[in-house]
Amino acid sequence: MAPNSSIFLSNGTVLLHDRLDNINPVKADVLIIDNKIAKIAPSISPPSDATHLDCTGKLLAPGFVDTHHHLWQTQLKGRHADDIFIDYMVKGPFELSKKTYQAKFSSGSSVYSFFSPEDMFWGQMGGCLEAVDSGTTTVVDHAHMNYSAEHSSSALSATVASGIRSYFCYVPVPHAPATSLAPFEYGTNKAEWAASQLEDLAARQPFGDGRVRLGVAFDAFYLPKEFVVSLYERARGMGIKLFTTHYVQHALFGPRSFVKILHSCGLLKDDILLSHANNALPEDAELIVANGAHISSTPGTELQVGLGYPVSFRPDLHDVASLGIDCHSSSSGDMLAQMRIAVQNARGLFNQPFVEAGKAPRSLDITALQAFNLATIKGARAIGMGDEIGSIAEGKLADIVIYDAESPSMICGAEHDPVAAIVMHASVRDVDTVIVDGKIRKQGGKLVAVEMESTMAAEGKMEWRQIAAKLSQSRSRLEETLKTVDMESARKAAAQVMYVDEQNIVDHQ
Ligand SMILES: [Zn+2]
Secondary structure: OOOOOEEEEEEEEEEEEOOOOOEEEEEEEEEEEOOEEEEEEOOOOOOOOOEEEEOOOEEEEEOEEEEEEOOOHHHHOOOOOOOOHHHHHHHHHHOOOOOOOEOOOOOOOOOEOOOOHHHHHHHHHHHHHHHHHOOEEEEEEEEOOOOOHHHHHHHHHHHHHHOOEEEEEEOOOOOOOEEEEOOEEEOOOOOHHHHHHHHHHHHHOOEOOOOEEEEEEOOOOOOOHHHHHHHHHHHHHOOOOOEEEEEOOEHHHEOOOHHHHHHHOOOOOOOEEEEEOOOOOHHHHHHHHHOOOEEEEOHHHHHHHOOOOOOOOOOOOHHHEEEOOEOOOOOOOOHHHHHHHHHHHHHHHHHHHHHHOOOOOOOOOOOHHHHHHHOOHHHHHHOOOOOOOOOOOOOOEOOEEEEEOOOOOOOOHHHHOHHHHHHHHOOHHHEEEEEEOOEEEEEOOEEOOEEOOOOOOOOOEEOHHHHHHHHHHHHHHHHHHHOOOOHHHHHHHHHHHOOOOHHHOOOOO
């Protein structure tokens, strides 16, 4: 980064968090120097070479922190609109991604994947840019695309180039790759390469001027306890600061609880982030809170695929909750939508007992501000970055979203209550400008061209439309392979690999 680059944001309405997580909107100037918020004041004299953005009629809010996302899945968009959980798994991460493609870059290994490392690059780039476009500045990426070391490297280079801030949570125990398409079968994947890639990446992190940190994503709790414990301890020893795990209590997955397993292994600490937590048992919720762990609730996907009601407003989990997207292949990729689904679903749940009792609640005890905080400051805390991101404050990293407060959807609302306007009325269209780590990544409603230098799939600067063309070509290639798959055996194989209890899958009555 060049020394003393600065951005001057003048005359906007700045949403400032106070100590109790309330929002105070103030008319102010903001000065960004390098990657930090240097000053917030009623009137600032900026350096003469500062990039000046006039923010009159605009809201300045903290960038969203999305705490659970599989960023690589862009080419799968549109396939899952009516899918229940097992169908999503079959057509998404499992079946589609583990097929006829022989990873020719994968130094001697015989991994088969539907996505080539290049497909993975464009899929990941698409996920990152959809996030930036919609005001997300930090994403926890549960990066389960590691069908080979090259697939992960490719995705990581896309994340770095995209400009987003991310925890790239590496999967050290990848699922077994497919060995046959018809019938569909999985092989075994000892994946020694994954253990050494984790070590290599841990030694080289962070990436992208500190923007992209390495985390670990782990779901393989069927493995022996000693293995799991030594893996976490080794990773912690390598300086990994975030561990994320899918955690749902559901008939499909049997009675085991990953929270109890983590706790019994002595691993449940404040660097643990559990995704979903639908139907969490009260004693599990207690363990999560008592041990300083956090959860990521992804209402869009959870409501659709039948995991149960989202829990971000559940009284025993709300304090440690945050929000995520999960799959932009099936659900909206913007946090504005997730906040809205989360808050209205929680209100529906809150109101229903009154309705059923023939009564009416006197008031709502679930607020738009709570939803806003889940998507900003609480997301930051959930990943141990509460002092660095998640709110606008002097000294924090410069991750700022500028909304057009005079758009058809925001006008009047933004003047009356900016938080209500963002949570209830804003759409991606209203996200005018996005600054991540002191760099402008979207301006005037348009993504800034991405510098592809040092990525493995492209060179030079690329505009979004050029990236879209690459995605479209990649999707067509993948579509051809899809036609050759035996879906019925794929479904069985995916169920097996997921340890899904198929007896509990039943028809509608
Ligand atoms: Zn997930």
